[in-house]
Each structure stands twice: as C-alpha cells, then as structure tokens.
Amino acid sequence: MSTVTAQIMPKPSKPWAASPLDRAKTGGIFLAAVLASFAVVASTPLKGKLAYILVFFAAYIMIDFASTFIKVGRQGAVDAVFRAVVTMAIAIAVTPIISILITVWLRGHKGLHIGLFTTDMRSTAYTDPINQGGLLHAIIGTFLLVFFAMIISVPIGILTAIYLTEIRGKFTRPISFLVQAMSGVPSIVAGLFIYAAILLPLTKKLNGIEGSLALAILMIPTVARMSEEVLKLIPSDLREAGVALGGTQWRSVAMVVVPAARSGLITAVILGIARVAGETAPLLLLTGGSGSKNYNMFKDSMGSLPNYIWQCFATGTPESITRAWAGILVLLVIVVVLFAAARTLGNRKVGKK
Amino acid sequence: MSQTLEQSATPIPEKRELTTLPRFSDRVFRGVVTTGGLSSLVILGLILGFLLYNGYSTLRQQGMHFLTGSNWQAVISDSGAFDVKNSHFGLAAMLIGTMIVALIAIAVGVPISVGAATYLTFYAPNAIKKIMVSAIDLMAAFPSVLFGLWGFFVLQPSGEYWAKLIHKYLGFIPFFQLPAPYVTRSPFIAGLVLAIMIIPIVTSVSREIFSQTPLDRIQAAYALGATRFAMLRAVAFPYARSGIVGGVMLGLGRAMGETVAVYTVLNIVYQVNWQILFSAGGNVASMILLKFGEASPNEVKALMAAGLVLFILTLIVNSIANLIVTRTGKSGR
C-alpha cells in the first residue's frame, strides 16, 4: 500500500465492450446460420422466403445458445437467446418500413413525369397512358384542404394546450381525458359526423370545406397533445418571472411562454399536418374527387391526393395503378419532408429561438 | 360540538379566501382559452348528438336486431318508397369481424412491438436507437391508404402463402379451416396489415414506460448478479406491465377504427366467419365506406347508426387505455 506514484498515463479502455474476437464470433454464428438456412432449404421440402428466415433464426438461436452455454452456463445462454429474440423483433418491426419505402419508389417512379405537376385530370381518364394528365389539381386540393384544416384546428389545439398548462382550471382533468379520447376517433366517424352535421342539413353538396372540417377534427388532438407536451417543458420560473414583473397572465403567456415554446409549437402543427395529409376516408364521403382544379373551398367537389390515389387504385388497370403509386410517391415525399422538418425543429432545445 | 372545541383552545381563525379580481384583459384571456379548451368536449358531444339524431330511426326500427342480426338489406318497395318492414340492418357480423381482425392485429403486432421496445430501451447502441426510433415514428405518419396499397400488392402474396402453410399444418384447429380454397383478402391478411399499422403506437408507449423503470432497481438487480434477461424479468417487465396493457388497448382502438387500409385488403361478407384464413370478413368502418356510395337516404341513416356504434366502441376502448397509461405514468410504481 502506498500513495500515488508517478506513472505513465494509461489509455482509457472499455474492457466490457465486445472485443474483435466477440464480433468475429457473432459474425461466425451469423454466417453459420445463413449457411444452415440455405442447406436446409435446399435439402428439405421447406421452400420460400419464410423458410429461409425461419431456419436462419432457429439456427442462429441454437448455435448462439450452445456456444454461450458452453462458455458461461444456462443463465447466460438464456440471456443470449432473449437478446436474439428482441433483435429479431426490431428487425421485423422495421422490415415493413423498408419494404414500403422501396415499393413506393420502385412502383411510383415509373409514373413520374414533369406533366404530373403541371396538368390535371380534366380531360384525361385514369386508364389513359401514364404520360397524360397530372396531379396538379390533387396537389392544390390537398394543400387547400390541409391549409383550412390547419386554420381551424391550430387555434383550438393550442388554446386547449394553453388551458391545460397555463389556466389549469377545474376542467383540466376531464379535458385532458377528452383530448386523448378524441385522438382515437376513427376517421370515418369524423367524416360521417360532418356529413350529418353540415352536408345533410345545410349544403347538401360535396365541397372542400367539409373535408377540411373533418380533417380538423382529426388534427386537433394531435396539435393539442403535442403542444401540451411542449408547454409543459417551459420552466415555471419563466412564467413566474412574467407575472412577478406585474404583467397580466395574458401578457405573460403571449409574450413569454408562447414565444419560448415557438419551435415546439410549430413542430406540433407540422406533425398534425403530417397526420391528416394522407387521410382518405372522410374525403371520400365529403369532398368528392374532381379531376379539374378547384380553388373554391365552398363550391363543388375538390380533388385531393388521397382521393386520386384511391380512384386510380379502384379503377384497377395497369395504367391507373401506376398512377396510384406515383400519387403515393408524391404524398409520401410530402409526409417525409414534413416529418423531417418536425424532427429538426423538435430537436432544438425548447426555450431557444 | 364545534363550540366546545372552540372554548377549549384558542379560537382558530377561519381560513381567508384568497381572491383577486383579474384585470379585464385576463378575464377575456381566460374566457377565450377556456372556450378553446372546452372544444374537445363540444366536438365529442356534437359527434354523439348528430350520429344519434340521424341514426335514431334505424335504432328504433331495428331494436336489438341492430346489434345481434347479421343481414343488411335496404328494401325499396314497388312504389319506390323505403320499405321499413322488410329492410333489415344488423351489425353483428361486422362487429364480430372488426373484433377478429383487431385481435389478430394485437396477437401479431404486440409481441413484435414489445420486443422492439425492449431492444430499443435496453439493448440498442445509441446510434442504432436513434435511427430505429425515427424510422418507427415515421411509420406512424404513413397514410393509411399507403398501408392499404402496400398490403394489397406486396404483403398479400406472401400472406396468402403463409395462410396456406398455416392451413396445411395447423388446419385441425377450427380457426384455420377453409371451407373453400380462397385465401385472398381474408381477415388474416387484414389483421397482418393492421398489426404493422399498430406497431408504432404500441412500440412508442412501451418504450416510454420502459424508459421510466427506476434506475436504482435496475442497478440493484445487476449488483445481485442478474443477467440482462433476469433483470428485465424481475424489474422492467413487472414495472411496465400495466402501461404496456394500456398501449395495447390504444393499438386495439386504432385497429378497430381503421377504414381505408382494411377496406383494401378485406373481402366484406355479411355473415359471421370465424375461419380467419378464408376470404370473408367483416369490419364496421370499411362497411360504412363500402355502402355509403350508393346508399339511399334511409340506408345512410342506418350507416350513421353503425358509425355511432363504432364511435362508442372506440371511445370506450381508448378511454380505458388512456386511464391505464395515465395512471401508470403518474403513480411511478
């Protein structure tokens, strides 16, 4: 036992991290399992993609279990198997995402042409060759529908969030509960409601604003809940500082809290838009699917991307289905861009500009 | 009695009511915000009211048959008027079909989601975790029409093959029997599509709950020589159990209300069908969409009643789910 003596500074290391040997071993087991799956599929009646995956997984677990069992015993081997099982679960969970993205690109890019963004379907049938007609009317329609849905739902959603975080009156708990309940309203029910409340008694015709109203119902809970989360993160001393300076609550909220939460609130709105941009069912009931451009929300049926995709799919010829995939590609790009924007904004620290 | 108390001790003064008269601008502010806050109540109330108002005549004519019957016929008499007597609107097959498809989605989707959440919380390296979480959150934003088309064109061919395999090896189980060799657009395939659609919500709720597992308990388990699996079984899973149940209920609610995706991959037939691999199923939401296009005004009323039933059903499931999730989050068990 001695006090510290001068010595050469050692390098930091992580003895617990997987060593190259461990990695090589994992790779070896992986390879062995792949080989086993090929061997089994070739030599037995088991066939198909599913057979490869199943045999691979079974082989991987068995080899992994056996090798760990020899090294550290049963406990460690069970642990290793569980690890393989949850890794498999995440692999299964992300496979559809990859498959969807690839499918949409492979099938959709064939339908892309510049006319897609400059012409509409006024004088084109869904079954016409793919280089005729375009999506312009649908893009305009979706933009207008979502824009008006946003105008209706954002004030309501953010007011709800402000009520839940700033006022905290006696309705806080029931309202928070109802907002959550509202997020579970099926889209078709929102469509039926607007149909029953507006279209049947009042307008008796399809038009855009009815679609926007239905979308707004679906958008409010998303905006309200996300905004509530963001406002909750604003430290309460900011609010107190505002009030302690003699400001009214209104001024404190409007000039301190909301500006501090600005980027988070924008994120909430963007996520709300992403949620409803591809919503189809209510639009099928309420807006119809005009093939020509319509800038009037209050008159005549209005095309939209989801509606266009739906009509093309329902038509069912090779040309129309390629059109449907091209439409989906455009819609998906919009959704992904919105999502990425929300992520980038949301990752900024709350309270900073 | 209160008098004796007051005599025996120094009188305790009444608590003063703390009041303040807010300035006018604050009163307006509070009024506006409270009105906005109450909108969810108003909207839900209006939905209930309008659907009930429009569906009431159907509910009265059909009575319990609306929930127990399985035939859906809107008869127009020779004179062209709606024939109330011979028209039957029964939702049973659709309700049971909705439950079957949703339960398949839960049975397939929940193990995957909980496993994925476990991996992301307790196993994944940081970089992988970030990418995977973003990917799964992105999936939550995919439009349902996309899931429908993908399910129809990509998943269905594989699904049919799997269905035939299941029928071949597990056909002795009544659920997996086939009255005829048709496996396209079956409840099984619709269930698979819905399973994929609920993965994001169930995964994110489970992940949220898992990440709240108290660190001191995790360390205690490790310090006692637990492997990661033993720690999960002793600490994380018991802690997260009820929250995960809540997440599953949220997923169930989603699966029951989904319209377009199910419509694409489910062949809607008006009979109760328990054979999940067979190309016949029911679904309230998709049925509404299917019938709406050519419905007469009276049939529309029946569809409104169906919408009302679906609304109440999803509202109940979601409310239970939210109660469970909120309580788990708060109690910090």
Place this chain on the structure above:
Amino acid sequence: MELTAQAGSLSAITSAREVKEPGNRALGVGLEARGVHAWFGDKHVLSGVSLDFWPGTVTALIGPSGCGKSTFIRTLNRMHEFIPGAAMAGDVLLNGEDIYAPGVDVTKIRLKVGMVFQKPNPFPSMTIAENVLAGLKLAQLKSENKDDLLEECLERAGLWSEVKDRLNTHGGALSGGQQQRLCIARSLAVRPQVLLMDEPCSALDPGSTLRIEETISHLTSSVTIIIVTHNMQQAARVSDYTAFFLSDGGPGQMIEVGSTNEIFSRPKDKRTENYVTGRFG
C-alpha cells in the same frame, strides 16, 4: 481548540479498536486494485488508484464530494460500465484473477462482489422474504434450505427480530433504515466475498445509521467490506483501514491509505490532516 478536540475524538474512537492484521488468508487472497483509472466520456475522473482490500477487514473511503470514491468502488464490481461513455484502465484482481479480462462472466463477478446503494432500493413488487431471496432467483442459484438462508441473512443484517412476523408483507412498508438492512440481507443471500457500500447511511436518520454500523461490525468476520462515507465519525467507528481521496480540480486521486487509527491520529500527508481535522471539505 475545537479542531484538535475533534481530531482527538476521532483518534480516540479509532485507537479503542483493534486493527485486524492483514493476512487472514482463510478468506482468500481478497480484492486488489492495480492502477485503476476511470473516465466519463472525455472527463478523467479517477487517476491511478492502487489499493488492496484484505479479507475480513473493513476499509473506509473518505474524501470530499466528487473525488471519485463512488466511481472507484463501482469499478470494483463492474457497475461502472453502466454509465454511458464510461471507460477505465488498470486491473482489478479478485482472488488473483482480473475481473476485466476478456471472457469473464460479469454476472459471476457481481455475485462475488455485492453492492449496497446510497438509497435503499428494495424491489417494491416483492415481499420481504422474496426480496432477500431475489438474488438467488435472479442468478438462478440453487439453495437447499431457503427458510434457513432467509433467517440467517436477516439475522446477519440485524433485521430478523423486527420482521420475522411479517415476512410476506411488502418491503416498501418498512422504514428507510429497515429497507437498507433489507438490502444488505439481500446482498448477503448470494454469499458474496466482498460487499461494497456506497454511502449506505446518507439517506438515513442517526438511529438507523447506528444499526447499520452495528450490522457492519458483525459482518466483518465473514465478508470483506468497502464502505464509502462522508461521515468521518462513521469511518472511525467501523473501519480497520481508511483511504483518503481528493480531487484538485482534475481527476480524483488516492492521497493516503493506512490503518484508520494512523489516518486519524498521525496522517502523513498535510492534505489528509487538513481534511480529517475538518479544515476543509
């Protein structure tokens, strides 16, 4: 002066204790740290600590907050690596074998080197009895007679008489001190060779602290104990050896180690003297 009076009382406490001689070989070679460094990300928090822990003794680690004491004992049973970004260097030998050697089963190390944490952390979903036996269940160890083991561990932790009538109630209902002794009993059930205690009394009232200290002195015959404490009186009361840690803004270092009596009465290093006489820290 008050300062000297305090130092005097500490050395009075320690000189009343008999120092256990190193070399009680019956209990194995013991635990040895050889030039242990630790990092959190780029921050070097512990530098070159070499220290031997003799079987059957109590070693106290003292020093101001942030001097790397807790980090050091967490390297001794490989709990250090749970903190993201953690890294280390040096060797820790348990019975002559490096616990960081490749291929070592970390769970077996933690079975031999148990740990009691700052805050009592019984498993709330388990009963008292289940808590004590939790380690067996977690590590799937076999035990011939669980009832005997349960009684023995609770007895050694000084808790048996208080809980023997309510073994099947939940652990969360106990007081903080009882919970901490329950955690000690839980660690003992897997029969560790070494028990690490990371400020086990910092969340407890003085009465409970005293009970834990009694428990520690009963345990020394069978386990090696390493205790981190901010309370110098406690170090003086329970430990045979004391090591003083200090950070001068950079990584924490061990300044001095010796028998507790020596450290508190005749420290060699000026900084140690300043600390134990209460001039800083």
